[in-house]
Amino acid sequence: MPILSWGKTYRLPHFYQDASAAIIVTIMLIPQSLAYALLAGLPPEIGLYASIMPLVAYMIFGTSNALAVGPVAVISLMTAAAIGKLTQSGQVDYISAAVMLALLSGVMLLLLGIFRLGFLANFLSHPVISGFIIAAGLLIATSQLGHIFGISASGQTLPALLVSLFDGRDDVNSTAFMIGCVALIFLIWVRIGMKPLLQACGLSSSLAGNISRAGPLLAVFVSIMVVQYFALGDSVAIVGTIPQGLPSFTWPDLSLDMIEVLWLPALFISIIGFVESVSVGQTLAARKNERIDSNQELIGLGAANIAASFSGGYPVTGGFARSVVNYDAGAATPAAGGVTAIGIGVATLIFTPYLYFLPKAVLAATIIIAVLSLIDVSVLKNSWRYSKSDFFAIFGTIIVTLFMGVELGVSFGVSASIALYLYQTSQPHIAEIGLVPETQHFRNILRHNVITSPIILSLRIDENIYFANAEFIEKLIQDRLEKSPNIRHVVLNCTSISLIDASALEVLESLNSFLKARSIGLHFSELKGPVEDRLLKAKFLEHLNGQVFLHHFEAVSELDPKTYINQKALAEADQSAHDGSHI
Amino acid sequence: MPILSWGKTYRLPHFYQDASAAIIVTIMLIPQSLAYALLAGLPPEIGLYASIMPLVAYMIFGTSNALAVGPVAVISLMTAAAIGKLTQSGQVDYISAAVMLALLSGVMLLLLGIFRLGFLANFLSHPVISGFIIAAGLLIATSQLGHIFGISASGQTLPALLVSLFDGRDDVNSTAFMIGCVALIFLIWVRIGMKPLLQACGLSSSLAGNISRAGPLLAVFVSIMVVQYFALGDSVAIVGTIPQGLPSFTWPDLSLDMIEVLWLPALFISIIGFVESVSVGQTLAARKNERIDSNQELIGLGAANIAASFSGGYPVTGGFARSVVNYDAGAATPAAGGVTAIGIGVATLIFTPYLYFLPKAVLAATIIIAVLSLIDVSVLKNSWRYSKSDFFAIFGTIIVTLFMGVELGVSFGVSASIALYLYQTSQPHIAEIGLVPETQHFRNILRHNVITSPIILSLRIDENIYFANAEFIEKLIQDRLEKSPNIRHVVLNCTSISLIDASALEVLESLNSFLKARSIGLHFSELKGPVEDRLLKAKFLEHLNGQVFLHHFEAVSELDPKTYINQKALAEADQSAHDGSHI
Structure with missing residues (x-):
């Protein structure tokens, strides 16, 4: 009292x-x-x-x-x-x-x-x-x-x-x-x-x-x-x-x-x-x-x-x-x-x-x-x-x-x-990202002058993936791939993802099969710990047609060394450049 | 047809x-x-x-x-x-x-x-x-x-x-x-x-x-x-x-x-x-x-x-x-x-x-x-x-x-x-983060061995801030400050935030006054472009009792140079170390 x-x-x-x-x-x-x-x-x-x-x-x-x-x-x-x-x-x-x-x-x-x-x-x-x-x-x-x-x-x-x-x-x-x-x-x-x-x-x-x-x-x-x-x-x-x-x-x-x-x-x-x-x-x-x-x-x-x-x-x-x-x-x-x-x-x-x-x-x-x-x-x-x-x-x-x-x-x-909140999150912002030259940082290709790979589609999903937006995301990726037939790898940057619910898991499974049928790899970078733990428990990562990378730079430089390998050396030589970059 | x-x-x-x-x-x-x-x-x-x-x-x-x-x-x-x-x-x-x-x-x-x-x-x-x-x-x-x-x-x-x-x-x-x-x-x-x-x-x-x-x-x-x-x-x-x-x-x-x-x-x-x-x-x-x-x-x-x-x-x-x-x-x-x-x-x-x-x-x-x-x-x-x-x-x-x-x-x-989705997002994961030694990367202090500052509270909010969770976040920050009376700066790392709605803006205004009254700064780092644009339009950033930093490292090294200034030199000397780090 x-x-x-x-x-x-x-x-x-x-x-x-x-x-x-x-x-x-x-x-x-x-x-x-x-x-x-x-x-x-x-x-x-x-x-x-x-x-x-x-x-x-x-x-x-x-x-x-x-x-x-x-x-x-x-x-x-x-x-x-x-x-x-x-x-x-x-x-x-x-x-x-x-x-x-x-x-x-x-x-x-x-x-x-x-x-x-x-x-x-x-x-x-x-x-x-x-x-x-x-x-x-x-x-x-x-x-x-x-x-x-x-x-x-x-x-x-x-x-x-x-x-x-x-x-x-x-x-x-x-x-x-x-x-x-x-x-x-x-x-x-x-x-x-x-x-x-x-x-x-x-x-x-x-x-x-x-x-x-x-x-x-x-x-x-x-x-x-x-x-x-x-x-x-x-x-x-x-x-x-x-x-x-x-x-x-x-x-x-x-x-x-x-x-x-x-x-x-x-x-x-x-x-x-x-x-x-x-x-x-x-x-x-x-x-x-x-x-x-x-x-x-x-x-x-x-x-x-x-x-x-x-x-x-x-x-x-x-x-x-x-x-x-x-x-x-x-x-x-x-x-x-x-x-x-x-x-x-x-x-x-x-x-x-x-x-x-x-x-x-x-x-x-x-x-x-x-x-x-x-x-x-x-x-x-x-x-x-x-x-x-x-x-x-x-x-x-x-x-x-x-x-x-x-x-x-x-x-x-x-x-x-x-x-309205659900509607806003049901059509999340998805940025295609590229490498800021001479750094290891990735930014929206529409806002920055960045290096992209012809065979990798790098996407940063700015929202949790859940039942209301999972299919929107899947469809967006499929549409994007139709426009660029040369893409061999899709890398999803997961810094903004704190939750992937069961519906989203199903959609990711379906996206994985869809990409596998077209011999396109599906990769994840910068997955948060708890999210990765759950994907592992659901055995999704076992049959993933791709890899999980700790860093996005690691992902692209391994998947397309031709485009990115020189950037690595440059980045190491001039690390200080990255301080000024911006999402 | x-x-x-x-x-x-x-x-x-x-x-x-x-x-x-x-x-x-x-x-x-x-x-x-x-x-x-x-x-x-x-x-x-x-x-x-x-x-x-x-x-x-x-x-x-x-x-x-x-x-x-x-x-x-x-x-x-x-x-x-x-x-x-x-x-x-x-x-x-x-x-x-x-x-x-x-x-x-x-x-x-x-x-x-x-x-x-x-x-x-x-x-x-x-x-x-x-x-x-x-x-x-x-x-x-x-x-x-x-x-x-x-x-x-x-x-x-x-x-x-x-x-x-x-x-x-x-x-x-x-x-x-x-x-x-x-x-x-x-x-x-x-x-x-x-x-x-x-x-x-x-x-x-x-x-x-x-x-x-x-x-x-x-x-x-x-x-x-x-x-x-x-x-x-x-x-x-x-x-x-x-x-x-x-x-x-x-x-x-x-x-x-x-x-x-x-x-x-x-x-x-x-x-x-x-x-x-x-x-x-x-x-x-x-x-x-x-x-x-x-x-x-x-x-x-x-x-x-x-x-x-x-x-x-x-x-x-x-x-x-x-x-x-x-x-x-x-x-x-x-x-x-x-x-x-x-x-x-x-x-x-x-x-x-x-x-x-x-x-x-x-x-x-x-x-x-x-x-x-x-x-x-x-x-x-x-x-x-x-x-x-x-x-x-x-x-x-x-x-x-x-x-x-x-x-x-x-x-x-x-x-x-x-x-259930709203409930999950209404109590978002908020990680207190610290610097991974010899890098410019920040990780959850509970999962990693990191360097923290005695006068800065660095928090990464793993969710949009909106009506259902804004007060939860405000209360959590206030509770956290009560435990550490020496804190002089709160830095919110916003990598996961794609949306701050009008209710959340009100709560941020109230948090800003609360901190101002205690002479504690409120800072933001790594705000996404569209979110920053809207905060600017609402004139919130004008009376913010603190700054907006492009990078979290920039924030902490400016706010507490004593703790972090040496880390900057170390990081530049050994940039390659950061590849192995993990959220």
Whole structure:
């Protein structure tokens, strides 16, 4: 338990740091937890409940000193998507499904952590995650426009949401719209104008920054006042009664039916939650030259979600913006989360009656402003410049998420990353190589002025040989030989080959017979030790119509001494020449 | 159209060769086409129809001189599995579904061929295909035991078939059982004893071989005689009336419902059919030093399946055993298939009434004997020896196919191959390397006696860096540095790296900052040209906390001259030493 290691050295100064960070995070988290519960389609108190026990559990089992666990936008959207489909068909009760989703996701994360399977998260490529988050942000912002207009907008995809907004055009509630727009404008000003103004008033940069974090809470406070004072409670959608008091222990409804329909969405939520959390955790740890242990993080997040489910909450993870605030505000240990939990607990005990008149439009405005910061299109620009195939994976993920929903979006992202990688390796770069004069080094004949032999085809295969590319390589060699009927030897330079799988072995056997039938030798040079060991074990090298050479130069000078023998003497006389050569 | 190229040089001797091969294939194909239709759950004439027009279409569009197209066992099983599920729920008519399956599969193959996507078949690894075929063979043989026992055995999985056989234990038809057993024993004798006997009687080896191909037809003939003579038509299941005459043009039922439920099974059938066909085609072409064009093969098989659907047939492909017989019998061009089509056409016109009394048990016996030759467990033994991960993929494919059906079996095989490859590359081999004394070559410090520097960590990464392994590599480097606090430079030797994707670039950026914060340099040596070009374009090398070296020796001798400078002189003095070194 990580708490035992940092707990031993925990001193009062740590507590001051953690507590001051916790106050700021609490101020930020109160409106967020209400808003994200709204986004997830849950009553507001569920958001508060998800911000108490999970934080305590993460404090005990987590490793990140800065991560602020709790409800987050993308996971709330995924929760809504997962449960929305099921409750439509009347299969399950909404709140029990949310609680179950937290339990399943917690158990999955815990098991992944215990079995040290954190590396599985690596199969989601970073750019694809970024694309997914952009699309999820757009979906969230669009879904919240309904609350701003005072109409009900529902749907899991962008077209469905837009149609639903359009259908409600005659029911726009002008009071809600006014309140929503004022809140949006105010929150945008908080983001860009408040801190400079406070600094101009003489406040220090960090104090000004911290006060501006209270912007959303201020919007909540003022809007409650306005609704109450002008008696608008009947004309706009308000939060209404929130039960006062701490969450009680709940026992999730462990029906097999529920597990059967929720395990897959829970898996998606676990993966996305873990990846989001671990990447912000790593980023913040790196700033302090610390590291986090991703398997222990899985255990920490698993415990947090299990705690969420037993205290009537819904799936949680480490939020990006909130963790950055926690870090900037000086959180020194995971205890900051524990103090935040106390803050939210106190709020739940005391302040919930005062939230009765809070307009939903204001919560929607806080969500819209929060998710707009997630929409960072620079990943599209960067990947377009660096790698077209990554760009298409990201772009496809965005499109599928927007038009077909979050679950298909994640699935598409994972499949596209894997498919593109396999596609790239299925048509590997194969360089025909020749000798750099007066050295023993071989380089691509297309990039360098090199010496080649008329009877040897020297190929450097820049990839493992495996099922997806073995036949491509075989075909390329056969095509190449058709063009040069004088070739008597094929020498494969294997510096880049770390793996030859069973399919590739079959293809090499077939290539060997093909070449043997034409009296052409098949040779290997610079085979890596483990690869050669396995080829020997498979008895492939026994009937190889050629030899295995340690060095490529050795191969060509033995197979075609006429062309190369003089080069050897030259190379020995002028070894220093080779330093300047280049692949 | 390939027919135009071989047609131009087609002469009478070719026709003699093709016709004699066609006679033997026709004799073999008559009982097979009836039997495979039975296996697919279709009336026997559908098997004959699938052996006429598809062969003509393949003759026009196909490239293999030896491939014998028509109904085959595995595809028939897959057809039965695909349609069986649907007709149970009463969604579709069995025969229209089979015709539709041929059309969809034909269109898919044609499109893959036109868009030159034949390489996609490479994503099915050979060993996995072998495993799938073993399991399919076992399923087929078990399903046919029902006909031998004279009871109805149905089911898509081995347990279902066995339960269904066991449930029918009280209804065993002893007449069918007798006929089936005699046919089985006779067919086994045909396989092993007939040819030697005929040779002992003085016939030439090839004549004896060709006569023994008629074994199944002889079994058919004799069993019809026996059933008719002893009037067993009422006591055993017989084929019954087969409509006389050629297939007429049929227009597939193009309902969207049908397409929606059949497209996925059609895709599986296309892939398995293509892979089976192209591998036998390639093997036979290689024996004559010919090659086949896999994209043109897709077009040929696509045309064959479309022809099947428009002439009331069901999915076809190139069969393994039949193509080998066609090759051995001397088929010289695709015209052999056309002549076979004429043979089957004549049989359909004239002989079908005589097949009335043919017992289904005899057809089942011919199927059992045919598929037992598919069950070759050497692939399990070989892969166990060569590669445990391939072994597990094959073994898993067999188990899933047997216990969960053919479609899940194929899906499992594809997923397992890809997952295992990604898993292997996600934890790449990373060798710490040192200088082989008196050379400029670097080798793994664990395998060789080499010189290392106390301040440089030299690592050779034996894999592309991409999303699935980038963080593994970063973590490994960080772990390694924790153990050696004196390290001031990390030099990554990139000879095996052909690809650094966008995720990997992000991780390298983070590694670069991590090392920079600790004042440790990050250097690259022997970067391949295209990889360096892309890193430059992404501006990564601009803020790299280190240098890019052309050679690893150059890197270490510049970064730690104290350790390496003398080695340079030694190496130059004794260059010849490096020839004997080894990775």
